[in-house]
Amino acid sequence: MLRLENITKNFGKAGVSGASLHLSPGEIVAVLGASGSGKTTLLNLVAGLLEPDAGRIFLGNEDVTHQPPEKRGLAYVFQDHALWPHLSALDHLLLVMKAPDRALAHHLLGRVGLGGLDARKPHQLSGGQKQRVALARALAARPRLLLLDEPYSALDPVLREELRLEVASLLRAEHVSALHVTHDPDEALAVADRVAVMDAGRIVQVDTPTRVYTQPQTLAAARAFGRLNLLKVQVQEGKVHLNGLAWSVQGVESGPGLLAFRYEDLVPAAEGLPAKVLAVFGGRGERLCRVDLGVGEAVVKLDAGLEEQVRLTPVKVLTVFPTPQK
């Protein structure tokens, strides 16, 4: 459906470099990465709003690298919803339909939670409602590929959760592929078949959300999903030793590095590292504590009453990542 081959766009030191990616028909791929890692630039290249310096973009079998945006058959929903001030919500949908269908437009507005607001113009809608008109319009265009750039960021958390599932199920029902930029790992987990992680302009890993979470290939990929603890360690012949505890880390070079593990994999254990609780926070039924482990600080899920003299050990480590240069 979409194939990117070695796409590069230089903005001095920033931009996108050597990005390759493919999307199958009906597949939803989330693009995750730190701010400035190149996510929006990648989307703009696919949309045709930017031209790459090198590399090629295919939609189906068609090379669209130098095609203008309006020829590409895509729809996009970016952070600013770009609505026409003089058009009603319903008219926005009718305008992009090849064969205008009022019943379908009305139905789509209902599906994104705008039932009864068909006649409203943008100035009569809230920011979140405008964003939903933009989403419904994108779906009404029946694109071969939908590009989403933080489409739910202006919505409240409840609506965001409901709408992302609703849109994902509409996309799946219609077999529409989507490339979905988000900062929110929960959003990626909820809607994406695969995740592409970007770091400093490069796509550093493309895999299912679960595999990126459990087997991140780089520190940026591990960070993309959050809930990450890092302790400074020394690797010696594939092993890490910390105060009598030892882990084997396959394929990691000897020398200094960062032992990485998720919050939930740090657990109380009699033989663990003595932990001093520095702060307690959290919610939603889980209680998180920042602790000093003597060898560094970490965050742990800890039930009330366990703070006193608790010993903790990471029962599962992801790997040891090289210490970043910066």
Ligand SMILES: Nc1ncnc2c1ncn2[C@@H]1O[C@H](COP(=O)(O)OP(=O)(O)OP(=O)(O)O)[C@@H](O)[C@H]1O
């Ligand atoms: N037109 C431009 N001219 C020069 N530099 C640019 C331009 N557009 C983007 N950049 C730079 O390219 C890098 C990637 O920007 P981009 O907007 O793609 O990042 P992002 O991952 O989408 O970030 P965010 O999550 O903050 O939106 C940044 O360093 C940005 O400053």
